[in-house]
Amino acid sequence: MIKEVTYKWHFEDGPFFEKFEIIDLSEGVVLRKEPGTESCLSAESVAITKEGFYVYLEDIFRIRMEEYAVEAFDLEELQGLSAMGLLIRLRELALEIEAS
Numbered sequence: 327m328i329k330e331v332t333y334k335w336h337f338e339d340g341p342f343f344e345k346f347e348i349i350d351l352s353e354g355v356v357l358r359k360e361p362g363t364e365s366c367l368s369a370e371s372v373a374i375t376k377e378g379f380y381v382y383l384e385d386i387f388r389i390r391m392e393e394y395a396v397e398a399f400d401l402e403e404l405q406g407l408s409a410m411g412l413l414i415r416l417r418e419l420a421l422e423i424e425a426s
Contacts, residue, residue, distance in 0.1 A: 328401045334379035343379070347401055351412075355386065357404065361396040364388075367416070389420050 328349055335342040348356040351369065358368045369386040391399070404412055 328405055331380050332378075334375065334381050336381075346380075348380070349401055349404060354383075356380070357401070357412075359396060359399060359401055361393055364390075365393045365396050366390045367396070367399065367419070389416060389423065391423055395423075 328347060330345055330347055333344050333346055335344065347359045350356055354371055354373065356370060356372055358370060360366050360368055367389045369388075371383040371386060373381045373383055375381060404415060407415060
């Protein structure tokens with residue numbers, strides 16, 4: 327299921343909150359669409375606080391893309407795929423990026 331969640335980042339200046347679209351892949355693992363400076367689709371390990379904020383723990387993998395491609399990418403394309411279907415589609419996406 328695609329949902330919009332709030333990530334809580336911890337910096338020296340204090341906490342910073344940012345909204346992202348994600349797909350929950352399993353408990354503590356999400357696929358996140360990240361436009362902007364990083365411009366990628368990222369599978370990552372997260373923790374969820376009592377308040378419901380997502381806290382980034384580590385990258386599992388990242389597919390770097392042009393910012394316009396990330397913004398245009400529809401996560402619904404991945405929703406409902408089996409685990410194998412998801413991996414195949416992400417591999418195809420990575421190969422498309424390498425070819426361009």
